[in-house]
Amino acid sequence: MAKTIFPQESIYNYLPDQVHTEKPKYKSKFRPVLILKDKTLKDAMKTMGPAKVATPSPDKYLKKHSKEPKLPQIKERCHRMCTTKKPAVPLRSEHPPMDLHSKRSLIKPTTPVPTKQLVASVDTSRGHKELLEHSGLVPKYVNKKSYGKVPEYLQHRNEEVHRSVDEYNKYLKEQMEQGAMRQLSEEERQANLESLRTTLDELHNKYNRLPVVMDTLTRKNRKDQLEAEIKQLESDVGLFERFKTIYIAK
Structure with missing residues (x-):
């Protein structure tokens, strides 16, 4: 006799069964608009219209060799080389014009004038020639x-340079008379030059003590700043060394 097997008792068996309710399917709020647009725009032959194809005639059926390529017909070529009509042949009763004499002597042959040969120079062992005038x-x-x-253009340029120098000297003279500028003495120029050289040496020492690897932004900025200062000082030192007469504003 078969025995009925019951599941093992558990406290979960006393819990009420939960009713699973499915959520409604998502539908976009623009669905009716799209359906209406799909129905209104997708009509047959809406943009291009019906195909304009001629209805084939029963007489024009597919014939033998009709699809083979055919060469065009050869047109007759025009053998006339002259564009205008030549004069007609003179009649037998007509006489040619008389008393037409030429200065050319048919008895004595004309001697041709010999052409003057251009002088050339051969500059290679293979016979390369070049005109002697251009060699x-x-x-x-x-x-x-x-x-x-x-040359004339250099003369004009020199005149312009002298004119600009004269105008600049005239301007400096006017400024010095007004007291706006003064000329540096030789002692002041040498003192300024020595001071600039000392500052340049100090900047070179600072630049040489920089680390080889520039891995931070601060080091890169410091290096760029020192390079800019060194470049400016080098230009100032070159200016003081090149010019002996220097004017400064008061």
């Missing part, structure tokens, strides 16, 4: 009237 072996430019003279 540089003939004194061509030495015989010119303008040889050894200053």
Whole structure:
């Protein structure tokens, strides 16, 4: 006799059964608009219209060799080379014009004038020729009237340079008369030059003591700052060394 097997008793068996309710399917609020748009725009032949194809005639059925390519018909070529009509042949009763004499002597043959051969120079063992005039072996430019003279454009440029220097000296003279500028003495120039050189040496020592690896932004900025200061001081030192006369504003 079969025995009925019951599950083991548990406290969970006394819990009420939970009713699982499914959530409604998501539907977009724009769904009706899209359906209406789909129905209104997707019509047959809406944009292009019906196909304009001629209805085939029963007489124009597919014939043999109709799809093979055919060469165009050869047109007759025009053999006339002249664009205008030539004059007609003179009649037998017509006479040619008379008393047409030429200065050319038919008895004595004309002697041709010999062509003057150009002088060339051979500069390679393979026979490469070059005109002697353009080879540089003939004194061509030495015989010119303008040889050894200053060109006109350089003369104009020198005049402009002298004019600008005169105007600048005139301006400096006016400024010095007004008391706005004064000229540095030789002792002051040397003192300023020594001071600039000392500062430049100190900056070089600071730059040489920088680390090789620039791994931080502070070190990179410090290096860029020192390079800019060294460049400015080098230009100032070159200015004081190159010019002996220096004017400064009061």
